[in-house]
Amino acid sequence: MAKYDEKTIVSMLSEPGNERRAFRIIVDRYSEPLYWKIRHLVVEHDDANDILQNTFLKAWQALGAFHAKSKLSTWLYRIAINESLDFLRRAKNRGISDADGKMAAHLMADDYFDGDRAQAILQEAIAKLPDVQRTVFTLRYYDDMKYSEMSRILNTTEGALKASYHIAVKKISEYVLNHYTE
Amino acid sequence: MKEEELLLGKFGRENPFRVPDNYFDSFAQHIMDTLPSETPCMSVEAERQSIFLRLFKPLSVAACACAVLLGGIAFMYDSKDNGEERFASYGSQYNNADYAVDQMADYAMLSNEDMYSYLLDE
Numbered sequence: 001m002a003k004y005d006e007k008t009i010v011s012m013l014s015e016p017g018n019e020r021r022a023f024r025i026i027v028d029r030y031s032e033p034l035y036w037k038i039r040h041l042v043v044e045h046d047d048a049n050d051i052l053q054n055t056f057l058k059a060w061q062a063l064g065a066f067h068a069k070s071k072l073s074t075w076l077y078r079i080a081i082n083e084s085l086d087f088l089r090r091a092k093n094r095g096i097s098d099a100d101g102k103m104a105a106h107l108m109a110d111d112y113f114d115g116d117r118a119q120a121i122l123q124e125a126i127a128k129l130p131d132v133q134r135t136v137f138t139l140r141y142y143d144d145m146k147y148s149e150m151s152r153i154l155n156t157t158e159g160a161l162k163a164s165y166h167i168a169v170k171k172i173s174e175y176v177l178n179h180y181t182e
Numbered sequence: 183m184k185e186e187e188l189l190l191g192k193f194g195r196e197n198p199f200r201v202p203d204n205y206f207d208s209f210a211q212h213i214m215d216t217l218p219s220e221t222p223c224m225s226v227e228a229e230r231q232s233i234f235l236r237l238f239k240p241l242s243v244a245a246c247a248c249a250v251l252l253g254g255i256a257f258m259y260d261s262k263d264n265g266e267e268r269f270a271s272y273g274s275q276y277n278n279a280d281y282a283v284d285q286m287a288d289y290a291m292l293s294n295e296d297m298y299s300y301l302l303d304e
Contacts (some may be wrong), residue, residue, distance in 0.1 A: 020214065027210040033235055035206070039199050044283075056213050115198025122193055141186075166183065173185040176192070 004029055010068045019063065026072065027056055033073075033143075034080045040138035041084040042125060043103070045112040051087055055080040070152065077153045081135055088131050103127055105177075118180055125175035129168055136161055137168035 004025070012022035034036040034055060052113040058065075058079050066075055076126075104120035107113045113120070123145040124133055135154070154161070 020217070023217070024210060024214055027213050031209050031213075032206050035201070036197070036199075043199075045199070045201060052209075053213060053216070057217070060217050093260070112200050112202070113198055114200050115196075119193060119198040123198065124191075141189070142197065144195070169183060169185045169189065173188055176189070 006072055010072065013063060013066075022050070023060060026059075026076075028072065029180065030076050032055075034076060037077065037139065037143065038080055038084050039136060040126075040142050041081075042087055043107070044110075047087060051080070055083050058083070074149070074152050081153065085131050085135065088134075104171075118176075121176055121180040125172040125180070128175065129171060133164050133168040133171075135146075136164040137172070140165050141169075160169045 009022050009025055012018040014163050018031045031052065035048060035052050038055070039045065042048050042051060055076070059076060062079070066072075067151045103124040104117065107115070107120040107123055108117065115123070126137060129137060132154075136150065139150055139153075140147075150156075150161050
């Protein structure tokens with residue numbers, strides 16, 4: 001398909017025999033943007049890969065519940081972010097967190113991290129945010145996502161999102177100033 | 183926001199993460215290979231019903247209004263000054279109005295669930 005047309009894809013999803021072809025187009029189009037949203041939340045590539053696969057599997061299984069009342073992207077991003085937040089909650093329940101502040105050192109040794117120490121400290125600061133603030137911050141800071149779109153994905157008011165972002169930025173700035181000196 | 187400007191000035195929006203070589207190239211095929219063989223179809227019935235409801239929304243509103251109006255007119259026409267008779271006839275007129283609504287619903291092929299969904303959609 002030369003040009004992605006969401007209406008056509010959604011229509012194909014409801015045609016017996018065409019669902020897989022349509023879903024393949026969706027995976028091709030959205031796997032990378034979804035991956036980066038997930039990765040900014042969970043940091044590790046292996047975790048992001050697992051979550052991304054789960055996202056598409058759940059989307060496939062939930063096709064019957066998608067009535068095209070929202071954009072495909074909004075629906076997919078919502079599944080991906082919920083999967084990511086579930087992952088973070090499970091990790092916390094298992095006692096896995098960066099309470100000891102060693103994430104920066106771990107990242108510097110990670111093959112799939114290309115940043116310098118400053119970037120590692122920034123990721124450490126982001127990881128210390130509460131999950132929802134982390135989500136809002138990464139979507140706004142790295143994806144430059146509009147609050148209106150974020151509101152549809154997270155089902156929260158724009159005002160709450162702006163406040164959350166503002167608080168997240170302040171916390172991160174303080175953390176970076178306290179933990180990194182050039 | 184001053185703090186945001188500081189962060190952007192220091193870090194930009196640079197993405198410090200990377201992926202294994204050819205990760206995205208092979209990802210889509212990997213996903214398609216692992217999908218279950220059953221093909222859950224998007225809710226065509228829900229789509230068709232919603233289109234159906236949208237098309238017949240004004241008609242069903244008009245039909246309901248007409249049924250209520252006809253029922254009311256019939257009630258008033260048949261009602262007499264005699265209070266007992268009025269109460270006695272009210273039951274049958276109420277049933278007639280109900281019957282008219284049921285007939286309209288049957289004609290428009292609307293189930294109770296369709297009507298409830300239509301009302302909730304407002």
